[in-house]
Amino acid sequence: MADQTRVPASRRVTINTVAKAAGVSIATVSRVMSGSSSVTPDLAARVHKVADELSYRPSSAARGLVLGSLRNMGVILPDLANAYFFDVVKQMHHGATADGYRMLVADYSGDAADELATALDLLGQVDGLVLLSSRIPTSGLKELARQSTPVLLVNRVELGVDLPMVAVDNFTPMMELCGHLAKLGHRRIVYVKGSDLAWQNRERWRAIEMAKVLGIEATAVPSDGTIEGGYDVVEEALTHEPTALVCFNDLTALGVISKLRERGLRVPEDISVTGFDDIDMARHLAPRLTTVVSPKIDLGDQAWSLMRAALNNETTTSPPLISADVVIRESTGPVPS
Known part of the structure; x- marks a missing residue:
């Protein structure tokens, strides 16, 4: 087996390399790597052994095609420099990671047409898309609602738009x-x-x-x-x-x-x-x-909960607005005489 799995360092190890070394078809390697139960335990063990010896790491995109899921979650926000958005995304990331998703975060120029174009471009690369504080007009949101990929509105409430949404009471x-x-x-x-x-x-x-x-x-x-x-x-x-x-x-x-x-x-x-x-x-x-x-933590948690439900084709109702509290500090005082 050692001779079979020796591959020159200059060559990239692919699924085809593993299939040849293990003496199986590419489809069999794909099923093994995706965790399919249709492959016998002995054969799966053989393929895993060869893959380990070759240091083969399956492409997440290829594995996504087999599973019907890319395990990618897209997030579009107005300003990466704003710490508020970072905190909300970080909380959503905790939920996404626990459910086996990685997050792809993008911002845009601030122009609504640019945001919509970015959203449409990302839809083919993700399993779901979160629009955080979106500025897309309602016509654009309705276009996104017609797509097969779930889209979630966070920090925006729009009547007549068939998208799940959650927001803080402003x-x-x-x-x-x-x-x-x-x-x-x-x-x-x-x-x-x-x-x-x-x-x-x-x-x-x-x-x-x-x-x-x-x-x-x-x-x-x-x-x-x-x-x-x-x-x-x-x-x-x-x-x-x-x-x-x-x-x-x-x-x-x-x-x-x-x-x-x-x-x-x-x-x-x-x-x-x-x-x-x-x-x-x-x-x-x-x-x-x-x-x-x-x-921000409650918003991130509820946002991911709604997205998880959408990914699982579960029917949900959007929660009421999340309440927010005023905190009085030293920057306000009586009107000067």
């Missing part, structure tokens, strides 16, 4: 955040927006607009949910003479506070600032950031 905690500011005497605020294509941004702005019942007048200024975007928009925001800046997320708030310091404005003595998501840096700023604690 409206209620933003209303609570506005209530906190109103109690401190704030009446004129500026909302530093995220992308207009983001469902979370629309929900947060909807809550801020509703806060007029609390006596709050709000103006929105465009930004993009990044540190630099928050930094760049402060000059425009201050022209509205706000007493508080409500930021789309914590990254935006980091940039806002940095620029306010350059302007010689103290937070919160001169102006209050809030964020959303409670990324790790939010707790280590000076002052520490008042924000909303987004339940």
Whole structure:
């Protein structure tokens, strides 16, 4: 057997190499490597022995074709630099790994058409696709819903779209955040927006607009949910003479506070600032950031639970919105006299 399995180092060991060395067909090696019970134990042991001696590692793509599953899970998200997305994906990864899947993560330019093109391209390479904070228009989501590969929406709720979805409640905690500011005497605020294509941004702005019942007048200024975007928009925001800046997320708030310091404005003595998501840096700023604690672990767990059900063709109902809590820290204070 030793002579049969000696292969020159320059040659790549393939399934054909193993089949010839073991004296069996390629189909038999394929069945053995996929764990098929149709091969006798003695023959399976012989094939495994030869494969081990040759240091053969079967192609996951080829094995996927035999099993009807690639064991790959795709995830598309807007910004790989945002720690919030990383935490959610990491939690989904725990579930995927336990179920024998590897995750392929991709971001895109921020353009909805680019996201849709990326999604359609990935569908042929994965068993399921997760769209995290997707910006694809509903027409594109309906196109994805017609595909045979399961697609899951995370952090977006769209009525009339036949896709499983799970999201964090953005409206209620933003209303609570506005209530906190109103109690401190704030009446004129500026909302530093995220992308207009983001469902979370629309929900947060909807809550801020509703806060007029609390006596709050709000103006929105465009930004993009990044540190630099928050930094760049402060000059425009201050022209509205706000007493508080409500930021789309914590990254935006980091940039806002940095620029306010350059302007010689103290937070919160001169102006209050809030964020959303409670990324790790939010707790280590000076002052520490008042924000909303987004339940990233629960979101990741529920997302994978829904995807597992879709992969198994199980009928599920999407869970209600996951609640999120406001955490009050030192970046908000009373309106300056």
